Amino acid sequence: MNTKMYKKYLGLMSGVALSLSLVACGPQESGKEDTGSKETPKNQELVVWEDIEKGAGIEDAIAQFEKDHDVNVKVVEKPYAQQIEDLRMDGPAGTGPDVLTMPGDQIGTAVTEGLIKELDVAGDVQSIYTEAAMQSQMVDSKVYGLPKAVETTMLYYNKALISEEDLPKTLDEWYEYSKEVTDGKKFGFLALFDQIYYAQSVMSGYGGYIFGGENGSYDATDIGLNNKGAVEGAKYIQKFYKEGLFPAGIIGEQGINVLESLFTEGKAAAIISGPWNLDPFAKAGIDYGVAKLPELSNGENMSSFMGVKSYNVSAYSKNAELAEELVEFLANEENSKKRYELTKEVPAVKALADDPVVKESEAAQAIAEQSQFSELTPNIPEMNEVWTPADAALQTIATGKAEPKEALDQAVETVKGQIEAKHGGK
Amino acid sequence: MQHRKIALLLSIIPGLGQFYNKQVVKGLLFLLVGAAFFAAFGDLLNMGLWGIVTLGTEVPRDNSIFLLAEGIIAVIVLVFGLGIYYANLRDAYLNGKLRDENRQLSSLKEQYQNIISQGYPYVISGPSLFILIFAVIFPILFSFALAFTNYDLYHSPPANLVDWVGFQTFSEIFTVDIWRSTFFDVLAWTVVWTLVASSLQVSLGILMAIVVNQKDIRFKRFYRTVLVLPWAVPGFVTILIFAGLFNDSFGAINNDILAAFGIDPIPWLTDANWSRLALILMQGWLGFPYIFLVTTGVLQSIPDDLYEAATIDGASVFAKFRHITMPMILIAMAPIIITQFTFNFNNFNIIYLFNGGGPAVPGSTAGGTDILVSWIYKLTMQSSQYSLAAALTILLSVFVIAIALWQFRRTNSFKEGA
Numbered sequence: 001m002n003t004k005m006y007k008k009y010l011g012l013m014s015g016v017a018l019s020l021s022l023v024a025c026g027p028q029e030s031g032k033e034d035t036g037s038k039e040t041p042k043n044q045e046l047v048v049w050e051d052i053e054k055g056a057g058i059e060d061a062i063a064q065f066e067k068d069h070d071v072n073v074k075v076v077e078k079p080y081a082q083q084i085e086d087l088r089m090d091g092p093a094g095t096g097p098d099v100l101t102m103p104g105d106q107i108g109t110a111v112t113e114g115l116i117k118e119l120d121v122a123g124d125v126q127s128i129y130t131e132a133a134m135q136s137q138m139v140d141s142k143v144y145g146l147p148k149a150v151e152t153t154m155l156y157y158n159k160a161l162i163s164e165e166d167l168p169k170t171l172d173e174w175y176e177y178s179k180e181v182t183d184g185k186k187f188g189f190l191a192l193f194d195q196i197y198y199a200q201s202v203m204s205g206y207g208g209y210i211f212g213g214e215n216g217s218y219d220a221t222d223i224g225l226n227n228k229g230a231v232e233g234a235k236y237i238q239k240f241y242k243e244g245l246f247p248a249g250i251i252g253e254q255g256i257n258v259l260e261s262l263f264t265e266g267k268a269a270a271i272i273s274g275p276w277n278l279d280p281f282a283k284a285g286i287d288y289g290v291a292k293l294p295e296l297s298n299g300e301n302m303s304s305f306m307g308v309k310s311y312n313v314s315a316y317s318k319n320a321e322l323a324e325e326l327v328e329f330l331a332n333e334e335n336s337k338k339r340y341e342l343t344k345e346v347p348a349v350k351a352l353a354d355d356p357v358v359k360e361s362e363a364a365q366a367i368a369e370q371s372q373f374s375e376l377t378p379n380i381p382e383m384n385e386v387w388t389p390a391d392a393a394l395q396t397i398a399t400g401k402a403e404p405k406e407a408l409d410q411a412v413e414t415v416k417g418q419i420e421a422k423h424g425g426k
Numbered sequence: 427m428q429h430r431k432i433a434l435l436l437s438i439i440p441g442l443g444q445f446y447n448k449q450v451v452k453g454l455l456f457l458l459v460g461a462a463f464f465a466a467f468g469d470l471l472n473m474g475l476w477g478i479v480t481l482g483t484e485v486p487r488d489n490s491i492f493l494l495a496e497g498i499i500a501v502i503v504l505v506f507g508l509g510i511y512y513a514n515l516r517d518a519y520l521n522g523k524l525r526d527e528n529r530q531l532s533s534l535k536e537q538y539q540n541i542i543s544q545g546y547p548y549v550i551s552g553p554s555l556f557i558l559i560f561a562v563i564f565p566i567l568f569s570f571a572l573a574f575t576n577y578d579l580y581h582s583p584p585a586n587l588v589d590w591v592g593f594q595t596f597s598e599i600f601t602v603d604i605w606r607s608t609f610f611d612v613l614a615w616t617v618v619w620t621l622v623a624s625s626l627q628v629s630l631g632i633l634m635a636i637v638v639n640q641k642d643i644r645f646k647r648f649y650r651t652v653l654v655l656p657w658a659v660p661g662f663v664t665i666l667i668f669a670g671l672f673n674d675s676f677g678a679i680n681n682d683i684l685a686a687f688g689i690d691p692i693p694w695l696t697d698a699n700w701s702r703l704a705l706i707l708m709q710g711w712l713g714f715p716y717i718f719l720v721t722t723g724v725l726q727s728i729p730d731d732l733y734e735a736a737t738i739d740g741a742s743v744f745a746k747f748r749h750i751t752m753p754m755i756l757i758a759m760a761p762i763i764i765t766q767f768t769f770n771f772n773n774f775n776i777i778y779l780f781n782g783g784g785p786a787v788p789g790s791t792a793g794g795t796d797i798l799v800s801w802i803y804k805l806t807m808q809s810s811q812y813s814l815a816a817a818l819t820i821l822l823s824v825f826v827i828a829i830a831l832w833q834f835r836r837t838n839s840f841k842e843g844a
Binding site: 088091092109111112113114115247248249250251252253254258315316381384385387388389391392393395396399401414417418421422423 | 485486489492578579580582583584585586598602603604605669670673674675676677691693695696697781782784785786787790791793804808809810811
């Protein structure tokens, strides 16, 4: 037999072998089912992912829960905005948490991906939270978590540069004030209005909106970022940049660092920022005050995006019922108050707004006041497509490269295109 | 019937052919390996091959992405298994053929020595091959496979299954308006960036090396040390500091350097073209020391006789440079220069750290200085477009591999090595 024949034989054999092995592996995997039977171990363990440096706030509550339910609870600290990212890997691997915490605007994505469990929360439990905070945890009117804390942007002012009594009440007055004090080295009022997160405070006051409809039932096809009010707001914003009241150096990716260092160096009288800077600014040795955002020329108060941090139950949790109980326990009034005392995270519990502990704090007071004017960040996945194009448009408006109307029109077109391309197939 | 055919047929069950050839130990070995293979990998092959074909049929039981990974491992294991199986068939056939020709089969001892002497290189490189397959081949196969699925936010485990969609994602890159226009914008800038930034750093490095290497220069060591400094500082630190220096209204470049010459501030971070220029200048600064170092080494290895002979022949300084120095440098450095191009093609750090790919460009999903790799990063991390990102990664690799191959084939340094 020559080599050719031999090759042919070998090929044939290998073919037979391959098809044999393929036939063997039909979808008859019965082995998977029997692992389903749970043996319910005696000493259960729950894993909680808490926000970074916030673990101290729930220590007592956890100890209490452990005692009441005879269960071991392990607390791991992770940055709260990244927990969903880690859950994607750790969840299926079995090393994930039972309870985790995340920003309210990620809830929609997490639900779409099926990463978090629907909770069965009684009406009277839901009613202890502010309505907006509770809304942020709902997708299609189902509850997926309980609010842990709320945050919103507010006005920080440097007491060495401007006293509380002289504080302008409206944005127009701030504009005049800035005009007086700005000399290229020192600035009056500054904000990152080249980002929709901050600019929406102005635009929404004039009637701009991101998605039409209410939370829980947003209409992603109705985008109000280029309506008459939004354009009016954008024009107002552009004025600050055009006249040099906002330096070009606070535009763009590095802008936030510049803005914050201008404030900590005492070169800016007031800025808009969030509660995450309460501590850093104090550490920087600035004697600052905080207040709600000023009013707009049409009498409306500047709005703001309200961020809600929440406790949620992982879809991979093996002890979902117990985990849900823990969520309710951690988010109840008593523990929310304790948490506030230790970590300064303003709770979403209605009754606590009038609690002396919260009332005494200027920051909590400012957040509570501003919360009345704030709106929720839409929690539907389509929101992911809004940030970049909207920021891009505002940036070009800020740098004067584009007129507000056309920039916003283009942004809306881009957002619609991206929603169509990325979310059209759902 | 001939022995070789019988042996071959019997070997369908590994080892039987060897038994037939009266090579009992070898036969046992094959039989054992075969049995062990199925015992150890049976489940993996079963689940993996089913998984890679179907990508799961039922939520939440099946996690498509894990099934895909398992399937790829199963395929790799299967390829190994088939390799052993092929060796088994081949061995039975060859020994059967020897018997047909009435020749002596090698004894057990001879076989052993055969394996030791001929198989030694395989034994030695085996473990590294194994690691290579799982550290390099497996991830590549995995991301390659992702490009042919519809893995995105709405097709993500555990709530949903991922499906094979063939070339749909690739065709979307070229048919959906928003992807197409962004893709070609980004690609164009990526190519310009790669060519200009790499050429700048390479020519700057070579120029500096030649200048410092002149006989008449004093304090050579000092110059060499100073010129290598940019390389000694970690790149990301340099980039972040530069980002501060280039700041439109507070950076030292606008406020101190340009102002000293009476030049108006330049919008380094807010105008796409100026940002691009700033990036290219920075990459020149970051990249030239390495080329400088290597070139210095090459220059010192050029024998002086060449220059002496040229001087006797009456060659000018320029002629010596053109016909001796330059060719010597290029021959030795070609591979390094090519790596500079491929490095910059994928130079994520500088783009992302300097300005996050910005400034924003109206009507585009990528920023003005986004190169392909940073755009892919944004697609994956910000919008969960995994399959699209994987498809773009494949396109990107095709570019890099094509350029690298073309260059490698053109340069002499690799021909000599082969």
